[in-house]
Amino acid sequence: MKKVIAIQGAEGSNHHKVAHDFYGTSIELKECMSFDVLVDSLLDGSATLAVMALENTIAGSIIPNYALIDNNNLHIIGEEYLNINHHLMCLKGQELKDIKEVWSHPMALLQCKEFFKKHPHIKLIEDVDTAEVAKRIANKNLKGIAAIAPKIAAEIFDLVVIEDEIQTIKDNSTRFVIVQTTAPNNGIDQINKASLKFQLNHKRGSLAAILNVLSDCKMSLTKIQSLPVIETPWKYSFFVDVTFDDYKEYKKAEAILKIMAEEFKILGTYKNGRK
Amino acid sequence: MKKVIAIQGAEGSNHHKVAHDFYGTSIELKECMSFDVLVDSLLDGSATLAVMALENTIAGSIIPNYALIDNNNLHIIGEEYLNINHHLMCLKGQELKDIKEVWSHPMALLQCKEFFKKHPHIKLIEDVDTAEVAKRIANKNLKGIAAIAPKIAAEIFDLVVIEDEIQTIKDNSTRFVIVQTTAPNNGIDQINKASLKFQLNHKRGSLAAILNVLSDCKMSLTKIQSLPVIETPWKYSFFVDVTFDDYKEYKKAEAILKIMAEEFKILGTYKNGRK
Incomplete structure (x- = not known):
């Protein structure tokens, strides 16, 4: 039976990458558009595991997520540190000069502000997620639109990365944890x-x-x-x-x-x- | 000579309230639309003091502000704890049913989400600041529009508070500090x-x-x-x-x-x- 793993955000996101690193490809993803929904899906049994960002080097601890773990008595059973890099990606055959608009999460747009200052011809449009936009560009064959997402999104949705690491602050290591509702049976030697x-x-x-x-x-x-x-x-x-x-x-x-x-x-x- | 005090946000904001509590009314405010601009105004001498939020009970420490203080060798010379309450305010003579739109900072709108769920006739429009909208409503005599701001804004701009404390989480105590570029001469007994x-x-x-x-x-x-x-x-x-x-x-x-x-x-x- 496939494990159902809840992730914050969509397929192709950094949370997805962590789920993939831990459990490989034979998993079923449950995409959650907020951390509250993520925890609810553990509590109602629709997912058995969840991936949750807990702290990063720019903003420090994500206190509301500590509260979610603490108040709902979740158990941390694993962790992974990822360097968060924002890549600009679009349909193949296009270059930076072809891009008219970037759709992304307000936080990602903010973190790449300096890059876009140098490219004022690109209009920034707020959207609900980072990776989900990459998926939409691929599915609807949207020309002239770019997404800001991790490399895994370009691979999944067959897009081309036209600019690497466009975020202003280059060192943003984020700590993700894997949580579940029951106490784990980890091997003690691990x-x-x-x-x-x-x-x-x-x-x-x-x-x-x-x-x-x-x-x-x-x-x-x-x-x-x-x-x-x-x-x-x-x-x-x-x-x-x-x-x-x-x-x-x-x-x-x-x-x-x-x-x-x-x-x-x-x-x-x-x-x-x-x- | 009046002290020039830099605050994050506009006149009528919580930062303004802290400046007022510390130094009374005989101050000159410098409104800054980001913490970076706030610190710059200390460094270039256009302000002698600055008020800066440093932590709150919902999100924890505001790590980027710690970094701003640390990297620029600023000195903390005082602190104040404030309970942050969001109040809904508009031109006098109006009630909640008259309000068609609320303009405010995305974070304030988010923090009052549950209240607005119960009042779906009100359209939420993102704006640059909280208190600055209160000022605009007063100056341009805007009917049907409400702002989300601290009580001090209603007093300054002669608006009426139509709903008290509309934020979802009622306990949000925020710690503000007063900073300057030079080491202070605080009386030791204080x-x-x-x-x-x-x-x-x-x-x-x-x-x-x-x-x-x-x-x-x-x-x-x-x-x-x-x-x-x-x-x-x-x-x-x-x-x-x-x-x-x-x-x-x-x-x-x-x-x-x-x-x-x-x-x-x-x-x-x-x-x-x-x-």
Whole structure:
């Protein structure tokens, strides 16, 4: 039976690329036009897995997606880091000078603003998605229109990339996670990273005490982020990622944190996606 | 001489409210349509102070604004927390049923989506700003058009608020900071908060060691956030806010951190804006 994997955006998007990298081609995609819809499709059982962007080097953590994972008790079972590149693509046989309009998501247009300043003959039109426009150009044989999308979209829809990496900021590494509703049965030997969440009072030294435990148990911190707990002054949530070599040491840290921290929660244990 | 204060957005915006709360009415505003323009106006001397949103409870830290402060060596000299409320306003003598169109910033329209679902007779039109639309409605006497803006805009432009707090998520506390290019001469007795930045290698226990120092010096942590240093694998920047009672203890912590952490930088010392 094919796995149904929910992705944010359409076929040919970066989310699709992550699904493909993890599970190959024998998957069934469920295209979702928002992260809320993505999570709903897990909750109602219409998808078994979902790919979700969680942070990037330009904007930092995507806090609403952390909230979606946390509030719906989803489990992170894997992660991948991708460099996000925007490529300009159109029907084959055309060049940049033939392009009259670019249709794309407002965020993608914004991220490529400097490029389009140099090509004022191109009109920018806001659209619902990036890759979906590539599909529409191919299906409807639209001449003079270009899409901004990842390379995988050009391959799928048989388009030509006329300009590579047109985004203003060249380094935009995005971290994607694979989530599901049930706790996974990952092989323990594969696991060397954990995402944890806990609460602490605004008390001097409370976080240092937790980090000392993590350090004593040989955990390396790869991310830490505090968020005030809404409507509870002086209480903070912490989202922490750690990597480790020894799963037994991790279980020891987990057992101590369960006692020390309030509302301790494991968002997931999985294989580190950083090369 | 009037102080020139740069704000993001237009007169009547939340940024304007913060400028007003800090410096009263005898100020000259410089309206900036982006945070980049805001910072440029400090750098070229056309403004002496700037108000900048830095984080909010929905989206978390506004990382690009941290980068603007850090890269341009700006100094944080004050902060204020505001609950962001969107109010629907129009020319006096009109009611909700008279409104045909709402013009506003795409983000404000998005944040009030649920309200407008219940009022499908109103057409939503994207515009460049929130408060600037309120001004335009007043100046051009536009009937049937409403703006989404803070209460201060209705007062300034003599409009009537026809619906209060129409945003979907009611708790959106935003932290604003006042920044300038030169180090401030704050009275030491006013100072009980500091924003610090430093780098650490991805080494077990390095952050715990720093937090132990802060704790030993009686600093309370109110925010911590890690960001990977782009193009330097395994190196992390940390943005940390601390509050304290004793300025001498703070100076002690500062002196130790200067020795322990790499690229240690004080983004600002100022009076805690949390009540």
